[in-house]
Amino acid sequence: MREHVTTALAFLRNTWRGLTSMRTALVLLFLLAMAALPGALIPQRSLNQSEVDRYFREYPELAPILDEVGMFEVFSSVWFASIYVLLFISLIGCLLPRCWEHYKQWRAKPVRTPRNLSRLPHHAEKTLDDTSVDEAIAAARRRLRGWRTVEHEEADGGRSISAERGYLREVGNLVFHFALVGLLVGLAGGKLYGYEGQVIVMADGSEFCNSGTYNYDSFRAGLSVDGTQLSPFCVKVDDFDVDYQPNGQVGSYRVGMQYQSGEDLTSNSWKPYTLQVNHPLRTAGDRVYLTGNGYAPRFTVTWPDGQQRTGLVQWQPMSPQTMLSQGATKFDPPGVTDEVQRRQNQLAITGLFAPTAALDGKVLSSSFPDLLDPAAAIDVMRGDLGLDSGRGQSIFGVDQRMVEQGRLQRVARENVRVGEEIRLDDGTTVRFDGVERWANLQVSHDPFQTWVLGFAVLIIFGLGTSLIIKRRRVWVRVAPHPESGESPAARTVVEVGGLARTDQAGYGEEFARIADDLLGADVDHSPQPRADAGTARERKS
């Protein structure tokens, strides 16, 4: 039994040691990179569902297998998470002892001067005339201001200074690694408490309020968000301006809007804002972005009994170059109480909309994305739209099943311009009244993103410090020249040795400068022609 416990403990200890070793961290880093790779190569659900669908169509055999192992949601998959969790455990396990270690080093004195300085990677020596040991050591002390130093008396009447510098390197290193951990925690916080919603708002003074998830067209909630406590604010979209270059390229988008949050909600006052790409509205801890735009044709239907309904629904741009759009504007017959009657007389206006019409015969296309000469090529469909079937359907089209079953029929097909009207067989008229623009707004909330930014800044500073600063040592030994005897004009031997404790070259020059200052410019401070001259690596794990 005892034995079992000891083996188990030994096993745990070895696992821990193994996990926190540099080599393991290295392997985990590689694994993480490899694990992220499919995320770049295979379409991801979170980014582009339609690409994923296409992938399923193109590789019907392969796709389900990939799906099984989470290849379409790499970044939320268990194996991806387990790699980075292991990495971070390894990191923390590596960091804590290093903090302690560094604290001890920080308190400790620089190591004693080695007996034989000439065996160090950097070395210089000279006999100075008319300089006493005291003077030489004082000069060295002055030169090494800013270094951590300690002085020793030596047996032969000489004295020495050990100096070390660059402790901040390790501090930077620790800051960098801890900031990585902090960044990950901040990221996780955002996933828990953040949310993101999409909504299309007509640019005709329509309002949107962040009062509940049902106001959104789509909504993605963080794990701890139930949608009841969204940051309260409202926006009103007054107009939408696009400035097009002659070649159809967009110069700029501007959404003229107003918003209210906080106090303004109770006093019902509005503040103006111009929403642009790269300039989100930041209010009430949320951000509002412009992520898309398009056209909404306005149709008015007049039934034979004189009742009128106007429909204004966003149509979907099919190409950003021409803004040719497709969609369906759907109507219930007004004042019909009988369910069956109502279901047989629903109307849908579907087809294409071109902001700048280009007709090839009767085929409509668009030659320019701006609203220069709008026209629509529409089919008017009458019958059962299938809206009550319980099955969801696209707002940009009609349910083709209803068409196939003959329950929805085309009653007119025509190209219309603004102001033109189509008369149906039963006397109903459909008029194309005009066009509005719509803006797709995204509302995002992430209470942790300033933390993430803070840690990102720390990462850069930590990295910079740890890569720029060099940990290095220098020793100065001063001794009376053996032949100077008792003469007052003392001759003194000054010896300087140096060692860089990090993997970075470049200490040679600093050492040369120190040696020059202490010994005069004409000494030979040769680096030793060894394979790894000038470096002694700190970590050997």
Added chain:
Amino acid sequence: MPVNETLSNYSDMAYATSVVIYIAAMLLYFGEFALGRVATAAKAKETALVGAEKSAGSTGAKDVVGHVPSQPKRPMAERLGGMAVSMTVLGALVHFGSLLTRGLATERVPWGNMYEFGSAICLAAVLAWLIVLFRQLRTARREATPAQLRGLGGFLMLPVTLLLFLSGTVLYAEAAPLQPALQSYWIVIHVAAAIVSSGALMFAGVASVLYLLRSRYENNPLKMTKVGSRLPTSQALDRMAYRATVIIFPVWTFAIIAGAIWAEAAWGRFWGWDPKETCAFIAWIVYAAYLHARATAGWRGVRSAWINVLGLAVMIFNLFFVNLVVAGLHSYAGVPGS
């Protein structure tokens, strides 16, 4: 913001000229490399074995780089090398002119699409190379003679001219104003940092590839003798690759973070695993692994050099594959007609 046609034409002409000059420089480098045998091959072998750096002695020490040497009696190889460096400097100046006029013609930073971006990366790589060359001449403690160091030149100019050629043909885009998504001061910060790091990492990658060749030769002088014997010592190559990577790694980190800050304003989230983000992350991890490997026993030398080469491969993949093949948010930075 109309585009100034005259200036943009000058820019195109300067671009083509710089490619021609670079090709000439590359040929000169390789010329020196090939002829170098007479002067150095025999010694280089012994150099490699002894590990000392003092062979090829007095020659290049007093060279003024950028100045076509006129003393008589200089070996042909040396003269070619000097000319190669002069041509590189000239090429870089013309190349810079090309980017400058592009920027003036469009009144914006000259890195708004992939053609311009590729061009700027190449300029950054060439400048990184020139900086290394000049620093090496200045420092007292040499790891390689100028002639040996120049052996690297041709191998750097090869990918540079290839990338420039590709950018100038397949990826070429007419001078045009920026699209709305790119109208932000972050394009100056984020993309400039990405360019500088890509250029420097390209240099580091080439140095690591050569390190691999050279260390094969050093381990067994019968292998790769022709190429290996003329390259700088493996120690010098390793150190160049390491220093370039170490200096640029924080910049690369900064480029990614600046991208994230920009993405927060432009795309509604600071990180979303867009293909380019993912690849940037992978490249970052690989370079972090390289730096760690250099400090881990058993991974120094050949293994860490391979990691650096892998890093370069990820960068190139990121540049081409992600921009051209995968549809992502970065794609608009793109290519004509897409």
